[in-house]
Amino acid sequence: MSITYLEAIREAQAKALADDPRVFIYGQDVGSFGGAFKATKNLAQEFPGRVIDAPISEDAMIGSAVGAAIEGMRPIIEIQFADFSTVGLNQIINNAASLFWRTNVSCPITIRLPSGGTSGSGPFHSQNMEALYAHYPGLIVMTPGTVEDAYSMLLEAVAIDDPVIFCEHKYLYYHLKAEKLPSEAMPVGKAxxxxxxxxxxxxxxxxxxxxxxxxxxxxxxxxxxxxxxxxxxxxxxxxxxxxxxxxxxxxxxxxxxxxxxxxxxxxxxxxxxxxxxxxxxxxxxxxxxxxxxxxxxxxxxxxxxxxxxxxxxxxxxxxxx
Amino acid sequence: MPQTLVSLEATAKVSSPCEQFTQAFRWMLFGRLLDEKFATLYRGGKIHGGVFLGRGQEAVSVSVGMSLRKGDVFAPLIRDLSGRLAFGEPILDAVRTYFGSSLGPMRGRDGNVHRGRPKEGLVPMISHLGAMIPVVNGMLMARRFQKREGVGATCIGEGGTSTGAFHEALNQAAVEKLPLILVVANNQYAYSTPSSRQFACDDLIDKAIGYGVDGHAVDGTDLTACLKVIGGAVENARNGAGPQLIIAKLLRLCGHGEHDDAHYIDPKLKKSTLGRDCLKVAEEQLVKQNWADSDLIDRWRDEFHQKIEEAVALVQREPGPDPFKENWQAISSTHLVEMHNGI
CATH class of the missing domain: 3.40.50.920 (Rossmann fold)
Structure with a gap:
């Protein structure tokens, strides 16, 4: 048996939903369709009402995640392609990233960005945004390169009390496989x-x-x-x-x-x-x-x-x- | 620093029209006088950054604040001092944030109108217009998950209706059928830009149907109408009618900020009914109804002046933030703070 990088992301979300009632997933096509890349496959069925289709409104999606986090939820936002996160840039860098500094209220949101190039995807479905988000104070930026990290770091992202930009690489979705999911993980922040x-x-x-x-x-x-x-x-x-x-x-x-x-x-x-x-x-x-x-x-x-x-x-x- | 929204008056139950109107007028007056104090302090060079007044918008703002209950969400904008006070914001929060006191809720890290207590439902605005609407939506979505009650209100100007954020968020609220009350004060100018350069529909209220939400138009200079229409919309939202869009027409009776002399405002507008001062209109009505006389109103004025002077005197003695004691930490996860902070 083997598990792909994409399946690891799906499994991490399933575990986060199962373990913590504060977690919900919000993004375009993430509901019964299971996401553009199937990263939320069957999750809407397994967790009714907690995996929600969003209108094509990245600003509103991320802004509402900030609000939900203020009220004690732990939203996972799936941006369909990392490139589109610029439509929600204001909410990420000005609302989410500044909230704790300004108010002492933490902002535990995870923003999943399907990132990076695959052949034929062109200028608007291939970008890597980690440098952009790393520039702004108040954000954690994760860039997992292995199946094990995709799984454990996504779980960690949900658990962290701060906004996390989770850059998952589309090229690795299907190419990269591991024998099994990890049972332990290196701490976030360690290379x-x-x-x-x-x-x-x-x-x-x-x-x-x-x-x-x-x-x-x-x-x-x-x-x-x-x-x-x-x-x-x-x-x-x-x-x-x-x-x-x-x-x-x-x-x-x-x-x-x-x-x-x-x-x-x-x-x-x-x-x-x-x-x-x-x-x-x-x-x-x-x-x-x-x-x-x-x-x-x-x-x-x-x-x-x-x-x-x-x-x-x-x-x-x-x-x- | 008090840990809760403390105003007892703000949470007091008001029932009769006389009590409600009188209470609303008092918050309007308090807000106006406190605004004027901030303007004076600004002109005296005592305040860092800008000062933005609610002059002419108090009737709208106070009606929002008074229609909300403890446990509801309020995301005010720059002209909502009266609404904040009515919602329960302590005067000290306002004064401390203008002075950058380290004892205030923002501790000098943010200032002036950018203040609030998010955990108590008072959300501090960022400067980007429309950006707070989806935050309120998210707070309401969370409550739905948590099976908690409550509505959320937020205010914006007609200029803010042109932003993408406004569109996305109102549409989102409509799709999710959230108990959002979105109050647009159409004060005819966004900074210096007249509404003719802001939108092309006949009336902003026409937008409600496009979003599939209830729309309510109100004369923003008339406190009675504002209390009725805004209060009614809040009740509609509370009763499950979904998002409520309110368009209040009025005229901004000051500059965009105190740095702005507002020379561009059309004199004809100033002379029109839109240009009425809502505070004067309310005062006249108060007297006409025999709910208060000028002596009583003067006593209220003295009472508020005294509260304001006491607060300012107290806060002026409070320490500002100390850069050497500041931890310069933008995230709450201390173990993930970069050791290379500041290179």
Whole structure:
């Protein structure tokens, strides 16, 4: 028996609904239809009245989640595609994210963002929003890259008393499988050494984790040991684990699937450069998508975002230094 | 800091028309005088940020506040001091938030009109218009889950009806059949923009049918009408009739904020019935009905002046927030706070 990343998300929601009467799910097509990706399949039937179809109104959906949270509920909002969360941006960054700071009343909401590129999805169904939301104070931003994390971190997201932006990667929905659901989990906020190594550190998260691991696997056949750090959450960002890895390898490549300006890779490199400059043997490097909207055609799409091939090239360049 | 909405008067049961009208007038007067004090303090450089007055909108605002009960939800906007007081907001919350006192509900982290006690149903507004409507919706949805009673009211201006948030939220409330009372004070200007540049329908009340909600038009300068129409709408919502949209017509009798001289307001509007001062209209009616005379009203004025002066004197001695004692923590999950805060 195996379980996919998507099924893990569905199972986590089923468990959250079963365990906590304060939890409800609200989003477009999440009810009897089971969601655009089937992440809420059968949940409306299993939990009558608690999995609710929303009108196409991201602002109202998220605003109402804030209100429900004030009254003691723990809403999970499914945004159909992460890209559409910008329609609710105001509610996320100004209402949800500021509530605790302003009023001392916490805002336990989980906003699920089906994120990232799949071939042919084009500019408006492919975006990664983690850098945008990580910019604003008051939000937790999770970017699970494994089936186990998709499950345990989503449960944790619901349990956390603050607004959580849960970036689940669409490319991993069906591709990624595990034998079973985890019974224990690493704490949120801790990065994971996905693969130990001594020659170079790749820091990454979400779908790019698997591209990086493929590169590490290939280079191992040449006797080069790459350490891969999976950030798991980009806010909080586990700088200590990153720096400890750089202390071992002296070389840092940071890989992110989304646009280059600002963002997670820039943040990681800024922190390492300001706090652990002496540990670096060579200048740290980063690899991101190109600075254009995400293209539609597979030929362009594959060249727009980092891939195992482009990561390999960046790694080799760094190793030659 | 008192932990509850304390005003005893606000929660007192009023029954007869005389009692109700008199009580409403007193809140209007209190709100007007407190607003005027804030304006004076602003001009004296004593207040950080802007001051926005409810002048001319007190009858509408107070009718919302008085129609709600303890346990209901109220998300006021910038011109709702009278409604806040009637709902039960302690005067000290208002004064402390204007002064940024660390003892106030917002502790200097937010100020002025951005105050409330969310756990007690008084929701502090953000500046983005329409954004509080879905928050009220969500509070009402939660109550439905929890099998708790109560209605939710929120106020906005005609300018706010042009936002996407307004549309999404009113539609959402209609779809969910929530007991939402959405009160639009059409005060003819959104900052300087006249309503002719804000919407093209003949009357905003026409929007109600499009959303599938009950619509009520009212003369916002007439306290009797406001109490009847807004109070009736609140009761309708309480009785399961779903969202209620109220359009109150009036004229803003001040600038957008105290920084604004409002020179753009059409003099013809000022002379029209829309330009009547609701407080004066109510006072005349009070006297005409023999429910109060000018001596009694003067005594009320003195009473409120004294309360205001006492509150201001107290709060002016209170400490402001101390940046060195501030924890600078935007989330409640202390274990997830970034150690790199502030780099």
């Amino acid at each position: 994971r050494i996905a693969r130990p190594g001594r020659d170079l550190t790749i820091v990454t998260y979400s779908a790019m984790l698997h591209e990086a691991l493929a590169v590490a696997e290939e280079l191992a056949t040449e006797g080069t040991e790459i350490e891969v750090v999976d950030l798991r959450s980009v806010k909080p960002l586990d700088t200590d684990t990153v720096i400890a890895s750089v202390a071992r390898t002296g070389k840092l490549l940071c890989v992110g699937e989304t646009f280059p300006f600002g963002g997670v890779t820039a943040e990681v490199i800024a922190r390492v450069a300001t706090e652990a400059f002496d540990l670096l043997d060579v200048a740290p490097q980063r690899l991101n998508a190109k600075d254009t909207p995400v293209p539609f055609h597979p030929n362009l799409w594959a060249a727009h975002r980092p891939t195992a091939r482009s990561i390999m090239s960046a790694v080799r360049n760094l190793l030659q230094n």
